[in-house]
Structures are given as structure tokens and as C-alpha cells.
Amino acid sequence: MWRNLHFLLSALVILTTNATSPCTEPDAVKLALEIDSLIDAKLKSQNITKASLTDDAEFVRRLYLDLHGVIPTYEETVRFLADKNPERRTKLISELLADKRYGEYLGDIWQGYLISPLADDRRKRADMLRKWLAEKFNQKSWNQIVTELVTATGKIEQNPAVIYLVEGRNLRTVQDLTDLASRYFLGVRLSCAQCHDHPFVAWKQQEFWGMAAFFSQIQTPGKSKVVYQVGVRDNQEITLESLKDGTTDGFMSIQPTFLGGEAPGSDSSIPNRVALAKWMTSEKNPYFAKAMVNRTWWRLFGRGIVNPVDDMHPANAPSHPELLDFLANRFVESGFDHKFITKAMVLSEAYQRTSKPGNDPEKQVAIFGRMPVKVLAGGQLYDSLVTILGEPVRKGGPQSDARSEFIQFFTDDGDPNVTAYRRGIPHLLRQMNSEQFARNISSLSLVTAGQGRSADEVAGELFLKVLSRKPSAVELNIFRDSVTRSCSLEASTRELAWALLMTSEFSLNH
Amino acid sequence: MNPFWNRRNFVANTMTGIPLTGWLGRLAANAPSQSRPKSCILLWMAGGPSHIDTFDPKPDASSDIRGEFKTTQTSVNGIRISEHFPKFANLMKHAAILRGMSTQESDHSLATYHMHTGYQNRGGSVVYPSIGAIVARELGSQEVPMPNFVTIGRAPQEAVSSGFLGPIAQPLGVTDPVRGLDYIKPLDSQEVFNRQVNLLQQLEAPFHKAYKSESGIAHRTMLDRAVKLMNSEQKQAFDISRETDQVRDAYRVNALKDPPKRGDKNPMALSGSFGQGCLMARRLVEAGVPFVEVVMGDGVGWDTHRDNFPRTKSLSLECDAAMSALVQDLQNRGLLETTLVVWMGEFGRSPQCGGGGRNHWSKSWSTVLVGGGIRGGQVIGKTDKDGASVVDRQISVTDFLATICTILGIDYKKKNLPSGVERPIPIVDTSKEIRILSELL
Numbered sequence: 001m002w003r004n005l006h007f008l009l010s011a012l013v014i015l016t017t018n019a020t021s022p023c024t025e026p027d028a029v030k031l032a033l034e035i036d037s038l039i040d041a042k043l044k045s046q047n048i049t050k051a052s053l054t055d056d057a058e059f060v061r062r063l064y065l066d067l068h069g070v071i072p073t074y075e076e077t078v079r080f081l082a083d084k085n086p087e088r089r090t091k092l093i094s095e096l097l098a099d100k101r102y103g104e105y106l107g108d109i110w111q112g113y114l115i116s117p118l119a120d121d122r123r124k125r126a127d128m129l130r131k132w133l134a135e136k137f138n139q140k141s142w143n144q145i146v147t148e149l150v151t152a153t154g155k156i157e158q159n160p161a162v163i164y165l166v167e168g169r170n171l172r173t174v175q176d177l178t179d180l181a182s183r184y185f186l187g188v189r190l191s192c193a194q195c196h197d198h199p200f201v202a203w204k205q206q207e208f209w210g211m212a213a214f215f216s217q218i219q220t221p222g223k224s225k226v227v228y229q230v231g232v233r234d235n236q237e238i239t240l241e242s243l244k245d246g247t248t249d250g251f252m253s254i255q256p257t258f259l260g261g262e263a264p265g266s267d268s269s270i271p272n273r274v275a276l277a278k279w280m281t282s283e284k285n286p287y288f289a290k291a292m293v294n295r296t297w298w299r300l301f302g303r304g305i306v307n308p309v310d311d312m313h314p315a316n317a318p319s320h321p322e323l324l325d326f327l328a329n330r331f332v333e334s335g336f337d338h339k340f341i342t343k344a345m346v347l348s349e350a351y352q353r354t355s356k357p358g359n360d361p362e363k364q365v366a367i368f369g370r371m372p373v374k375v376l377a378g379g380q381l382y383d384s385l386v387t388i389l390g391e392p393v394r395k396g397g398p399q400s401d402a403r404s405e406f407i408q409f410f411t412d413d414g415d416p417n418v419t420a421y422r423r424g425i426p427h428l429l430r431q432m433n434s435e436q437f438a439r440n441i442s443s444l445s446l447v448t449a450g451q452g453r454s455a456d457e458v459a460g461e462l463f464l465k466v467l468s469r470k471p472s473a474v475e476l477n478i479f480r481d482s483v484t485r486s487c488s489l490e491a492s493t494r495e496l497a498w499a500l501l502m503t504s505e506f507s508l509n510h
Numbered sequence: 511m512n513p514f515w516n517r518r519n520f521v522a523n524t525m526t527g528i529p530l531t532g533w534l535g536r537l538a539a540n541a542p543s544q545s546r547p548k549s550c551i552l553l554w555m556a557g558g559p560s561h562i563d564t565f566d567p568k569p570d571a572s573s574d575i576r577g578e579f580k581t582t583q584t585s586v587n588g589i590r591i592s593e594h595f596p597k598f599a600n601l602m603k604h605a606a607i608l609r610g611m612s613t614q615e616s617d618h619s620l621a622t623y624h625m626h627t628g629y630q631n632r633g634g635s636v637v638y639p640s641i642g643a644i645v646a647r648e649l650g651s652q653e654v655p656m657p658n659f660v661t662i663g664r665a666p667q668e669a670v671s672s673g674f675l676g677p678i679a680q681p682l683g684v685t686d687p688v689r690g691l692d693y694i695k696p697l698d699s700q701e702v703f704n705r706q707v708n709l710l711q712q713l714e715a716p717f718h719k720a721y722k723s724e725s726g727i728a729h730r731t732m733l734d735r736a737v738k739l740m741n742s743e744q745k746q747a748f749d750i751s752r753e754t755d756q757v758r759d760a761y762r763v764n765a766l767k768d769p770p771k772r773g774d775k776n777p778m779a780l781s782g783s784f785g786q787g788c789l790m791a792r793r794l795v796e797a798g799v800p801f802v803e804v805v806m807g808d809g810v811g812w813d814t815h816r817d818n819f820p821r822t823k824s825l826s827l828e829c830d831a832a833m834s835a836l837v838q839d840l841q842n843r844g845l846l847e848t849t850l851v852v853w854m855g856e857f858g859r860s861p862q863c864g865g866g867g868r869n870h871w872s873k874s875w876s877t878v879l880v881g882g883g884i885r886g887g888q889v890i891g892k893t894d895k896d897g898a899s900v901v902d903r904q905i906s907v908t909d910f911l912a913t914i915c916t917i918l919g920i921d922y923k924k925k926n927l928p929s930g931v932e933r934p935i936p937i938v939d940t941s942k943e944i945r946i947l948s949e950l951l
Contacts, residue, residue, distance in 0.1 A: 168617065357722050373723035408667065421728035424677035425657055428736035429693040438697050478712050486705070495702070499710040502733065504726040505717045 028340055029090075031330055032347035038323045039350045043369045048360060051353040051370035056081055057469035058354060058510065059089060063346065065376070065509045066300050067096045069105035070383040074465045081470075093346055097339050103138030106338075107131065108379055109299075112411075113184050114149075114164035116172060123404045125156065125163045132160035142292050142336040143281035146185055150277040155231035162232045169224040171232070174212040174243065182211065183310040185280055186259070187291030194250050202313065205250060210257030213240050214276040221245075234271035259287070281336070287312070289328040293341060294318075297327075300345050302372040302419045303365070319367060355510045372419045374509040378410035379403075381507070388465055388501075389440035402436075421507075432502060441501075445494035455483045458493050466500040546848045547649055548882060548918040549795045552642065552803040553788070553833060553853045556666065557813030558618070560859035560868050561876040562897045563822045564592050566609045574864045575896050578819045586887040594826035597834035603887040604837060604846065605880040606950055610891015610903040611910065613857065616870045618813070619668065621856035626669040628911045628938050636674065636928070636935070641911060642801040643672035643679035644937055648920045649800040650679075655738040656747070657682035660794055662787040663805030670803065674928030674935075677732065681803070684748065687787040691748040694740055707737055747797035750790050760839070761785035763831035785832035792839050795849055806832075812855055815867045837880055850882025850917050861896045874900045877910065882917050884950040905947065912938045913947040 043050055054062065060080045064072040072080070080092060096102060111130040115122060136145045152161035164180070165172055172180075179191040190211065193203040217234040220226045221243055240253040256272050257263055264275035280288050290312060298304035305318045305327075318324045327341065334340045345351055355371040357364070364370035376384065382403055386392070391399060410427060448458055459479040463471040471479070483492040500506060560577075562568055567581045567590060581590040584602035591599060591607070598605075615621035615630065623631045627638040639647075642659040650658025659681040661670055672679035684691055696703035718726055739745055746752060762785050784806040791802040806812075806829060814821050833853065840846040858875025859868035874893045880886070892902040915922035915938060922944075925934035938944065 168619075355723070356720055361722075373721060373725050375725050419725060420676075421725035421732075422677045423729075424680040424682075424732060425736045425739060426680065426682045426693075428733050429740070432733075432736065433693040433696055433740075435697065472716065474716065475713065478709070482705075482709055491702075495706045495709055498706050499713055502706075502710050503714055503717065504729040505714075507729055508721075508723070508725055510721055510723070 027334075028343040028347060031327075031341075031344035032349075034326065035323065035344060035348040036350055038320060038326065039348075039368050042320060042367050046363070046367065048363050048367060048369045049358055050349075051356065051358050051364060053349065053352050054354045054371075056088075059352060060092070061468040062371075062509060063092060063096060065380055065384075066346070067093075067105065067342070068099070068101040069108060069377075069380050070101075070387055071468055073387055074461070077464050077468045089352070090347065093343060097343055100134070100138055102339070103134040103136070104130075106137040107134030110137075114180070116164070116167045116176065123401065126404070127400055128156070128160040129163040137338070142331075142338045143288075144336075146288075147277040147281055150181065150185075150280065151271070151273045153232050153234065155228070158231070165218065165232055166227055169228070171219050171227055173248075174215040174219065174240070175248070177215040178208060178212040181215075181276075181280075182259075184295075185291060186287035187294055187306070187310050187312045188259070188287060189311045205252060206254065207257070207259055209240065209250075209252040209254050211259060213254060213256035214272040216240050216243060216256075217272050219243055234273060236268060236271070283332050289331045289336070290324060292336070292338065293327045293331050294324065296338065296342055297345060299418070300342070300351060301368060302374045371510075374418045375421050376507055376509055377418075378407040380509075381410055382406045384506075385437055385501075389437050389444055392436045393439055406436075432498075441494060441497050445490055445497050448497075449490040449493040453489075455480045455489065455492075458489065459496065462493070462496055462500060466497070467503070467505055547800070548848050548850060549649075549800050549845075550642075550645055550802075550850045550852065550882070550914070550918055551788075551791045551795060551836070552801070553829075553851065554663075554665075554803055554805045555812050555829070555853065555855035556622075556664075556805055556807035557811030558621070558855045558857045558859060558870055558875075559812040559825070560814065560818060560822055561609070561611075561871075561874070561893075562859070562861060562863075563818070563868075564595070564826060565607045565876040565878055566858075566893055566897055567592055568861075568895065568897050571861070571896050575861045577863050579823070589887075589889055592826060594823050595830040598830050598837075601834055601837050601880070604841070605878055605886050606884055606947075607889045608877045608879065608891055608905055608910070608947070609874075609889055609893055610900045610905040611858070611875045611877055612900045612904045613872045613875075613907050616857060616872045618856060618870075619666075621870075621872065622666045622669045624907055625854065625856050626666070627673075628908050631668075637671060638935075639673035639675040639679060640670045640681075641914065642670060642681055642803050643675050644915075645801040645918060645920065646672070646679040646681075647675050648937075649918065651798070652678065654744065654798065655735060655742040656744050656794075656797060656799055657739075658799060659801045659803075660684060660791075660799055661803045661805065662687050662790055663784065665803060665805050674926065677728075684787075684790065686783060687750060687790040688783055690750070691745065694745060694748065696740070703740075744797050747793045747799070748790065750786055750793065753789060753793075757839070758786065758789060760835040761789045761832050763828045784828060785835065788832045788836040789839075792836060792843075792845075795840075795845060796843065814859065815869055818859070818863055818867045833880075840881060846881040847883050850884070850914065851880040852914065853878040853880070858897075861898045871898075874898060879914075879917075879950065884917060888949065890947055890949055906942070906944075908938050908940075908942065909945050909947065912944045913950065916946055916951065 040050070057077075060072055060077055064070060064076070080088065085091065107130045110133050111126050115126055115129060133145075136148070148161050149164070152159055152165065154162060156163055156166065165177070167176070175191070175194055179189075182188050182190045188203070190203055190208045193205050193208040217236060217238050218232050219238050219242075221238070240251075244251060244253055255263065256275070258276075258279050262279075264270075264272070264279070279285060282288075291310075294304045294306050294312065295309050298307075298309040305320050305324045306312045306316060312318075330344075331337070331341050350368045351371070353369070353371050355373045358370065361370065365372045392402060394402065409430070410423065448461055456476055459471050459476055463469060463475070479492065479496055482495065483489055486492045486495075562575070563577055563579055567579065568576045569581050569590075570576070580593045582593045582596060582599050584591055584599040586602040589602055589607070613621070613624065615624045620631055626640040626642075628641070629638040642661070646658030659672070659679060661681045661683045664685065665681065665683055670681050672681070682691070714730060718730065750758065784804065787804040791804050794802050807825070812822070812825060833851070837846065837851060840849050840851075854877040857870050857872040860871045862868070874897060890903055891900060891905055893899065894901050912922040920937065922938040923936050923940060925936050927934050
């Protein structure tokens, strides 16, 4: 069995590897085994059966969507499904992580987190920030990326990292930036504490404003548009006190203080944000590593080890505390290597389990005995449509505008629970009846149905193209019937293409 | 969810001699006499209309404040408004002018979000639902194919979201009311569409059997609803070409009776499509949609930092015609009692108008409520002699939205428990004291 072979090979590799070697292939494999042993232990103790592994078709589609944000092409699917090498999954994982598309997908995601939804010129700036992030994710470790973001200075055109600091004509408020940094970089939600001590958790109002103080030096109170002329810079003279305007809820003008009460060093020549970045990315920081590990896990597994993903606190316990601590330590030891941690996670059996429900399906998902079904995000949907159909008909303007508009239309607001389908009638109407990709569907059908092919060959190709799998015998029958009734292979092909694109299966990452 | 709409009936007993043709008539004929749940039509004046130049004129102030417009008497003694709302002046007994509005945001996006949701946008983890989504959720039906929240015109996307209320309460957007509902017609023939849907249904079955996921079920349900809407009779409510020319003309201001030419700048304003949007709103409310938002002013709209007087005048005249036709039409069809019309922007504009423009002003401004069973013919709140601050009866955004909820029969204190958020969230932010405008009830 594949699984036994994998185990044997991994065991062999571990035995022949020096325990203190740097982050290389074997470490990720070892870490994957360790992940599995922790998860399996809990499954066993709760008497929950493990779901079986995905078949190759489920696996290839899921992996491409999770690592590259897009379905595999027809060629990529066929190649993988034909591969008999017992190590094919591991090989594919390595290939996908090394591909530049890995960074591009993460850049897309993080640009969405970082840019204020109300910022002017959002589209143009989003593209600039996305490219910058893509490059960094492909080359740098997480602590380096966050340091560059937190300490970013200069003008937008010269340093795209400052984009998220600006909203409209002004710098983003210290409250906003504190909320953003704490949620995304530290995995904690401080914003309730802006106005009062958090009712359910330990965060105090003082802690919120202590953190907010770190963002005060970039502000330009009373002057808008200055940031365009001179860029973002740290002005030692601006403190929270300078920003007091009598209208901000809960405002407290205090000195910068790290979460947990420590004060930054007394060297006033070091800008606040530099001190903040240093504290955040330190190996001893109790939040930083866990936040990224949990968020990466959440993206891949559809639920975090802590849920909600950005709300870690003592009253919100992780489902697997030992696993979280353990992964966080490994992440730190690796030098905050996000590719390494991702690789270990997708190598694990837990990641490769099917999403088909077994006994006690809810419980199975909750403790990672089964993968939940995830919903394709707006960007994944668009990029997958382009993969299958080519670029849509343009109505003037650059392609990136069409992509942005589509994503904004199809993207959910609110807490992004990746397993909840939240689109409504307007979205389904557009998917069914929009002209945007209609011509592409016609061309595709024309080509696919051409030159004396049989109904089975046509169906085979369309299923592989759209759903990344071969059709079942039943599905082949359904299509053959449809061709017989319509008497036109081309017409039926077009209908099949339309139908496949409208299936739940296409819109979901199972 | 309001049980009334489960029976898909529409009240007809208060119609005064207007023949109801076609499907509307059939449904009306079968309806028992029942009190109809309320609906709301929000007329969103994007850009922030000047309160002094519309509903809170200051004829006795100095010339650099009162501006260029004169005032007109209304059908209610003692209430005067801008001369450029002549038709609406005659309908004042149905309306209440809220001159005491005083809110906290002066930036367009932030203020728009603030006025639609009652909360301030902190870019945080909670996305609050728009008032339209709230009404859709509380008063709408899940049984009928019609959506419960419709926006007409270029709606402010971040401010009309259903947020944590989810897809059931999402708005269906109609960009151009003259063109109708986007994507409602299949690309090919009905025959081809039916075959495609049939094929789809056959293909879906094995996936759902194998994966049995909630998200799959949600997708399939939404798809079914979309197809039902496409095949429904009720979708005709989105087709204003079914109205007579006479009715359609009533919603246009005289100067704009000519059809727009290609290349006309700002076609929304020129073609009178705001008025046609109001007409569609009336049809939708008749068809049972609980909340329709009609947007006036795409792009710059009422945001008159420059050319305040010529632009405000033309916008006022267009708005006057549309709004008055709407109120009149609703009244003629016996719908005014149960339909609340809300006229509002995101803030007012500064009293100082030397230089021909007025800037943003959130400290004191005006909104208008019409119909919905309110006690009309009154003014609530008063500003100082320059229209610069509220001297009597300050109305916050939460006072305002809570009052609207109350008029519509919604408990504004009711709490939602959105997933992923620990604390229950009331429909209207109750963290500060709320004073309902009981004078209206």
C-alpha cells in the first residue's frame, strides 16, 4: 500500500539523517510524521475513525488549489494521474513549492488582508503590493517579510511595502494598524479593547493603546496628502499625545508597550516600529510563530488548530495544544521558513485524507480525522476559469481590472470561514448567464468536439479539464444519451461544458 | 422571517380604482384582506446633499450662508423647503423632515458605511450588515424566488453588504433600471437552458451523495433559487417597460423628457434613470420585496465642493420629480401606509458657501422620512440660524436607524450571534443611549 511504502521510505530517510542538519527535505518528512502521530493519538483517544486517503484525482486538484490558488491544467492533471512513481505526491509537493506561483498566490491572499477596503486607488495599489509580496514569499522567510512590512518607509512608488499604511490621503489610523498587526501577525484580536477592557478575554484597554503607540511616529496629524510628497517616515516627535483629537473612542495617550507589559529599550534613536518588529519576530515572542502556524494550518485544513484563526487567547483553547506548540517551535527553529512548515503540513496523512464523510463526520473534521470541504475563493474561481477557458472577452481596460472586478463581486465579506458557501442569487445568475466567458466556452466546445471524436473521448477530456478527474461510467452514459438526443456532438459538448462549470464540485475544494 | 409572505399574497383591498392587470391582478384578486408587512425604499443621495439648499433652508441668514435658492411654502403651515422641490412641497403631510441629524464621519466611504450599518468601520474582523440586509433578514421570505434586498443604480458596495447575515440577505443589484436585471436571461434559447439545467441536475447527484457537505447543499439551493427566479412570473417586477409611458413620464423631470444620447456625460443624471429606478422600486415593493435601495448620484453626485448651486438645483429638480411620483404612486395604490420611504445622504454640507461650493458637514444635517404609517407633516430637530449646529433634538445615526426599525416593526435590540464572533451583536449599536423619535409613531 502507498501508505506503508511512504512510511518505510520516510523511516529510512530519518535513520540516515543527521539530527542537527539544516532545513532540508528529510526534516519536513519527519515533521509530517510527528504531526500525524499527534493527530492520530487524539483520534484514537476519542474513538474517531480516520477517513481514508484521497485518491490521486482529489489530491492533485486539492494541492494545486491550496498551494497555487488555481486548479491544475489539463496537462498537469493527466501527467500526475499517469505517474506510477510511489513518490509522486512528495515530488509534486516539492515542485509546487518551488514554483513562483507559490509566492504569487500568497501575495494575492496577503494583499487582501493588508489593504484597507476603503483605500482610494485600491486596484492599482493592490497590484503593486501583490507583486512585492509575491517576490518576498518566494525568497524570504516570514520574519523578514513582517519586519519589512512593519518598518516600511518611503514613497509608494519606491517601496510598495508602505501601501498598506496609507488610506486615502492620510496615514491609516493607529487603531486600524494596531488591529491589523495584532490580528494578522500575532493572531490576537485587540480591537474590542480599544474602548474598554475586553468583556470575555484578558485584553486591557491599556494594552491596546500601548501597542497603538508604536504606530504613532508615522502619523501626520492635521496634514493630509503629505505622505504622497515625502513618503512614510518615522518622526520621533509624534506621540499618541500629539494625536489626541477628542473624537476617538477610548483614546489613551501612553508610552509604547509590548503586549505582556514589557517596554521597549530606552534608546530613543530607534524608531518605535523598528523596536516593534524586533519584538514581534524574536524567537521568544509567544504570539508570532503560533499565529503564522495556525493561519497556515487554517488555510490548508479549512479550520485552524485555534478557531477563529486570529483570536488566540487563554479562553479559546487549541484543539491540539501540543501540536500547536510543537509546530511553532519547529517554525522558529527553521528560521521562520514558511515553505518548510507548509511542506510538512501537506506531506502529512492528515492533510491527504478525503473529505467524504464517514461515521461521526462533524467530529471527524473537528479533530482532523477528515478534511472538510472548502469553497473556492473569488480569486481561485477566476484563475481556474481562465485556466480552463483562457482570458475572457475584454471590455476595455487591462485584464487585471476584469480580474479585480470579478473577485470583488464574488468575494465574501465577513468572517471568511473557508468551508461556508456564502454566495447568493446574483452570483449564480452571473455564473450561469454572463457573457464574460461565453465565447470561450463556445470555442472550447468547438475544439473539443472536433474531428470525428467519440462522445466518450469528448467527455473524458472535458471532465479532466474542468473537474481534474476522469468521468465515471454513469457520467459517460449521461453524456452519450445527451448526444443521441441532440444529434449534435458540438451542441452537447457546449451544454456539458456549461453544466460542469456550474456543478458544486467545480465551485468546491473537496 | 415574516410568515405573511409564505402565502404569497398581496393586499388589494385598499386599491382605489386602479385596474391591476396581468399577474399582479390575479394575485390581488385571490388575496384575503390581511395587514401587509412593511417595506422600505431607501433613496440614497450619494455625495452628501447640502441641507441648507434642500430641506433646512436659512432665508434669514447672511448671503454667504443662505446661498442662491429661495424657499417655497409647503402644504403644511410653517414648513418651508427649497424652491426646487415644488412637487414634494405638496406632499409634506406624509413626510417628516429630520433636521437634527448629527453624526461622526466626514469621509465619504466611512460615512456611507456608518449611515448604512450604524456602526463605524474599523477594518476589523466584524463586517456589519447594511440596513437593507437587516430588513431582508427580518421581514423577508425564504420561500419566494424574489430576493429580499435589491439595490438599483451604482450602490456603494462595502456599505450594502449583508456582512455576517450571509447570502440570504445579500442584495441583488440592478445597475441600470432601464436595462433591467443583469444576467436574468439565459444566453441561448430557453430550450437550450432547460437542457443544460437538466444535464446539470443529473451530474450533481453522485457528488452530493458522496460528499454530503453543507457547502454543497448551500450551492445547490442557491442555484435552484436562481433558476426559479429566471423562470418566475415575479421577475417581471424588474421590467419597467411594462408600465405605460404616462406612468414612466411622471417619474421624469420635465427638462429630461428626451432620451439620452450616446456619449452624454453622466448618463444617470441626464436620462432620469434615478426616476426610473424609483418606479422599479415601487414595482418591487408591490411584488413583496421588503427593501429596495435606489441610488442617486454615481461618481460626484451631490458632492458639490464646486458649482454647488447649479448642480444642486438640477439634482433637486430631478429628485423632486422622482420622489414625488413615487410617493403619489404608492398612495394611489394603497401602499404608502406600509411603505417607508427614506431620503438620505452620508452627511450635509457646510453653511459657508462663498466660492460657490459647500464642503462636508456632519455636525448638523437633514434626512426625510415619508409614509410607512408615520405621523407626517412635522419637523424634528432644529439647527441654529446658520444651519451649523443642532440646537434642539440631536439625532444620532443609531437614533435614526433604531427609529426606522421600529417603524418597520423590527426589534432593533435583537441580537445576532454571527459565527466566528464571540459576542452577540444587536441590530442597532446599543452601546450608547438611543432615543427613538417617538414623535413619528
